[in-house]
Amino acid sequence: MMGQTQKPLEEILKYLNGRRKIVLMGCGGCATIFHTGDPEAIDRMAEALSKNGKEIIAKIKLPFGVFCCYLPMSSQFLKMHQKDLEAADAILMMSCGDGTQAVRSYLDNEMGIVKPIFSANNALGFVGEGPANFIEKCLGCGDCVLPETAGICPLTQCAKGLLNGPCGGTTPDGKCEVDPEKDCAWLQIFRRLEKIGELDKFAEIRTPKDWSKATRPRRLSVEPLDLMAKLKELKNTLVSMGV
């Protein structure tokens, strides 16, 4: 998921300077997990902005599981708020940059609503684990090396992103020269390869990374989901789990 934190209120107010009628939109995906776009965060933001003279004309709260970056779902909520969006001086997106841009693109191109749109959050990249603590696990490099590195990504776990590590900076207690709180990723890879009997992979030379696969912006095309079928599937699963 996309890790994120909220920008300082002063920075948000700077963007909204001279704009009174504001629409707030959250996200039921990653931003809910990081409390940066859930209904409670939207209410807190509305209160803070109101105190600073802003009129909140709509709060678009997406339920858990509805990602604002996934337009087949989030666009339903945009359509429900068409009039508010048309009346707004600005839209404040409480999501990551993906969400902000997906919504901006939909408003511009599908709804013909061209408005100033701002992101309230700073995205910090792909992170995993939780529920409280998260760590960056994947770079999204487009050329995954995990099969060769015991399931530990050296590009994100090693500060230098070395393919043939470690460097000379492994401390005597197995930490990283860059951050003494962090384990040396390549020591972790070495030990795990040893445990699973694949140490020969450590001795192999991993060839230079093909960064052409990370040329931006990357685009993907897939067969669209049958959304209703997926929602039914989710409902049945939750029921069978007694939720």
Place this chain on the structure above:
Amino acid sequence: MVEERIFSNLMRELKAGKFVFTGELEPGKEGSIETTIEAARKLLGQVTACNVTDNPQSFGCVNSLAAAFMVQKETGMECICQLRCSDKNRLALLSDVLAAGLLGIKNILAITGDYVSLGDTPDVKPVYDLDSTLLTRMIRMIVDEGKDFRGNEIRNPPKLHVGVAANPGSEFLDMEVYKLKRKVKAGAEFVQTQVVFLPEVVDRFFAKVKEVGGIDIPILIGIFPAKSYAEAKFFHEQVSGVIVPEDYMAKLKETKEIKDKEKRKERIDQINIEYFTGFLEHLKSTPAAGCHIMAVGYPEIIPELRKVVA
């Protein structure tokens, strides 16, 4: 008859089985090179070749290729040009390797490089497109095959050797030696190690090398005669895997009490000669091919130490 693949004096002496000394030069953060050239002059005849550092500890300094070229031109001292992967991608590193050939540089030490946050510009974007293993591989492909990683042809490829670093004092010696074997597989032709103070560290390292089937390229063990207690303390506390012996540190610490600058220096020289004479005698009994003396700003100590293996 197969032509012997020797391009430098360093490699010639190593192949001839001589016990080789190398030194170290550290060009500064300045638009001049006189100090480095002066230091190189003092090392002439004392070492076979000198490393020229590349942005050491991530402090931006004079380009190592330019400095090495000037040193070779002005003094005749053969250089081992350090190239680190922290600051340049594979295009820039390839350019440097070709430039090294043009500038008459015959040896490169391929290193990954300290992380940029350790230096004087911690907010810089680090590169690490390659690591020391891949830089080694790339250099051998350029020199031996006249090709880059993509197979693009390089006309008139440079003739030079590539060396790598290793850390005998690593707490994780298994991994260190595996890594070194990987560098040898990539084409490394010689090794210069991190600083070692304890003879038992050298022994433990060579025992591990033997355990994994040996390493068939020359290994020069790094030493660091400290000019002051502060320098020794820095290595002990800040450099991974380097243990400076307590008695050596204690003797250097005592010199802080000597008020007369000349007398203090004499005593420090004496401490280093006593300590490293014993160390070098031991080194001669190991498979080490030589000794890399990192006595930056302390060239006068080298002739004394060399007497041991004269």
